[in-house]
Amino acid sequence: MKLLLVFPLLSFFFFCSASCKVIEGLPGQPANVGFKQYSGYILVQTQHGRALFYYFVEADSANPLAHPLTLWLNGGPGCSSLGFGAFMEHGPFQPGEDGRLVKNQYSWNLESNMLYLESPIGVGFSYSNTSSDYLGLNDTTTAKDNMQFLLNWFEEFPQYRNSDLYLSGESYAGHYIPQLADLILDYNKRFSGRPIKLKAIALGNPLLDTDISVINAEFLWSHGVISDETLLLSKTICNASRHLKESIHQNLSKECIHVLNKLEEEMGSYTDPGDLILPICLSPTLLGQTFYQGTHNRSAVATDPCRGDEIRQYLNTPKVQEALHANTTHLSSVWEFCGGHLSYQRESIGINIIPLLSKLLKSSILVLLFNGDQDSKIPLTQTRIIANMLAKELKLVPFGSYAPWYDKK
Numbered sequence: 001m002k003l004l005l006v007f008p009l010l011s012f013f014f015f016c017s018a019s020c021k022v023i024e025g026l027p028g029q030p031a032n033v034g035f036k037q038y039s040g041y042i043l044v045q046t047q048h049g050r051a052l053f054y055y056f057v058e059a060d061s062a063n064p065l066a067h068p069l070t071l072w073l074n075g076g077p078g079c080s081s082l083g084f085g086a087f088m089e090h091g092p093f094q095p096g097e098d099g100r101l102v103k104n105q106y107s108w109n110l111e112s113n114m115l116y117l118e119s120p121i122g123v124g125f126s127y128s129n130t131s132s133d134y135l136g137l138n139d140t141t142t143a144k145d146n147m148q149f150l151l152n153w154f155e156e157f158p159q160y161r162n163s164d165l166y167l168s169g170e171s172y173a174g175h176y177i178p179q180l181a182d183l184i185l186d187y188n189k190r191f192s193g194r195p196i197k198l199k200a201i202a203l204g205n206p207l208l209d210t211d212i213s214v215i216n217a218e219f220l221w222s223h224g225v226i227s228d229e230t231l232l233l234s235k236t237i238c239n240a241s242r243h244l245k246e247s248i249h250q251n252l253s254k255e256c257i258h259v260l261n262k263l264e265e266e267m268g269s270y271t272d273p274g275d276l277i278l279p280i281c282l283s284p285t286l287l288g289q290t291f292y293q294g295t296h297n298r299s300a301v302a303t304d305p306c307r308g309d310e311i312r313q314y315l316n317t318p319k320v321q322e323a324l325h326a327n328t329t330h331l332s333s334v335w336e337f338c339g340g341h342l343s344y345q346r347e348s349i350g351i352n353i354i355p356l357l358s359k360l361l362k363s364s365i366l367v368l369l370f371n372g373d374q375d376s377k378i379p380l381t382q383t384r385i386i387a388n389m390l391a392k393e394l395k396l397v398p399f400g401s402y403a404p405w406y407d408k409k
Contacts, residue, residue: 021156027319028100029093035060035109037092040325041125042156044148049129052149053326055082055116056157057092057109068164068199070112071150073119073180075172075207077142077348079338080124081116085169087311091116094307095314113160115153119146119176122342124335125326138345143179147187150180150196161194167201171378174206174213175348178356185363200366205378208353212382214240216273217263219379223276226266233259248346276374281306308337354386361394 021040025033036058041051059067072090074081087094090108093101108114118124120142122134154161165184167177181201188195207213217234220226226234234240238256246252267273272280304310314320315335321327326335333341357367369387371380390396 021325023323023325026093026101026323027317028095028098028314030101030103033092035064035092038157041328042149042152044145044152045128045133048133050121050133050145051127052121052145053082053118053125054149054153055086055091055324057086057107057114057116059111059113060092060107060109064113065159065163068112068166069115069160070108070166070168071115071117071180072108073117073146073167073169073173073176075170075174075176076123076338077120077137077172077175077344078123078340078342079171080118080336081169082118082124083308083311083315083335083337086114086116087314088307090114095310097304097310099310099314099317112166113163117146117149119149120342120344121145122340123338124340125321125324125331127329127331127341129329134341135343136345137342139175139179139348139351142176143183146176146180147183150184151187154196162197164197164199166199168203170204170206172207172349174203174208175351175353177201177203177206178353178360181360181365182356185360185365198365200368201360202368202370204370205372205375206353206369206383207349207378208357208383208386210244210350211241211352212385213378214244215382216240216376216379219381220263220267220276220376223374223376225271225276225376226263230259230262230266233262245350248349250346273376275372276376278374279305281308312337354389357390358393361390361396 021038023037023039026037038056038058039054041053043049043051058064061067072081072085074084085091090104090106091114092104092107092109094104096102118126120126120137121128122137128134167181169177178201181198184196184198188198217226217231217239221228221231238253238259243252243256243260246256270280270282272278312335315324315326321335361367367390369383371378371383373380
């Protein structure tokens with residue numbers, strides 16, 4: 001698939017200290033919000049005017065500094081942490097149909113200070129004044145920019161420099177997060193000043209190895225989505241791993257096209273591969289939104305499968321952008337969940353991240369792998385295989401018995 005490249009014409013940029021990045025109140029925000037919010041841009045490359053947009057929510061606590069700091073990244077590559085992570089999944093607010101924000105009772109800022117980063121440039125409100133920066137983005141350039149963002153963000157928010165840091169994300173953040181963690185470890189070794197207190201990483205439904213992570217036919221078959229015949233075709237002719245690799249090299253074989261067509265025909269248009277049992281939004285804007293691994297239209301709240309439309313409308317409202325200190329350079333396109341102005345090198349997708357996880361574990365960085373049990377794009381079964389591989393390699397043993405997961409028990 002070729003990406004359409006449309007570059008914004010930018011002639012200036014504006015940055016300020018943390019004090020002027022305070023969000024006085026988001027439009028439609030509930031009353032009596034007890035925590036502070038900040039947002040704005042952090043310059044990561046001065047000469048090119050390359051800037052990443054962030055949304056920072058302090059912990060909902062009388063003493064936020066007593067809580068850790070969590071950096072959240074969504075995947076794609078090319079999808080927004082502001083749209084997905086903050087407003088659809090686990091941020092403090094979620095937009096309703098009337099434009100008002102509803103407080104999220106499951107917000108992660110009940111336990112941690114949350115820093116949502118739109119990365120790389122071209123995602124969401126993040127941008128560069130140099131159009132060539134959007135060409136040839138890859139895992140290496142993204143990791144370097146994310147690292148520079150973190151260092152510069154700590155300059156703006158020095159009170160969090162000594163906080164325990166957790167890195168978390170989902171999907172293609174299975175690349176972003178371990179690669180950033182590796183740069184942090186390298187930074188701590190090379191510089192004699194205060195180390196960044198990285199404690200752990202947490203990866204949800206992560207793409208770690210294209211040979212393992214995306215194999216999904218057995219999972220789809222076990223859920224009654226595809227037939228015995230299509231399962232056999234996937235096992236013997238073209239599975240999801242081969243299809244992805246051929247897509248990366250833009251050389252899809254007739255065999256893979258045939259198997260993919262059969263799979264899509266049996267799955268139908270109204271099943272979300274990201275959550276097989278969640279009601280799907282029939283909005284044409286969401287049904288048409290694809291990027292590499294299929295649709296990105298799932299909602300964190302089953303009662304409102306079209307929450308994505310509400311988020312898109314909210315974040316494209318001028319008053320909301322003004323409150324967020326976003327789009328200060330008047331970007332040439334509207335805010336979108338995925339895609340944007342970037343061209344990401346497909347070869348990065350094929351990088352095997354498992355050896356890097358092993359390296360992090362050996363460096364005493366804790367690694368949590370978690371998975372939704374209805375995700376067919378990166379199924380639970382495949383993440384489980386990788387976890388067992390790591391445990392075997394590092395001779396890790398279970399610390400407790402397998403048991404039901406109860407909240408607050």
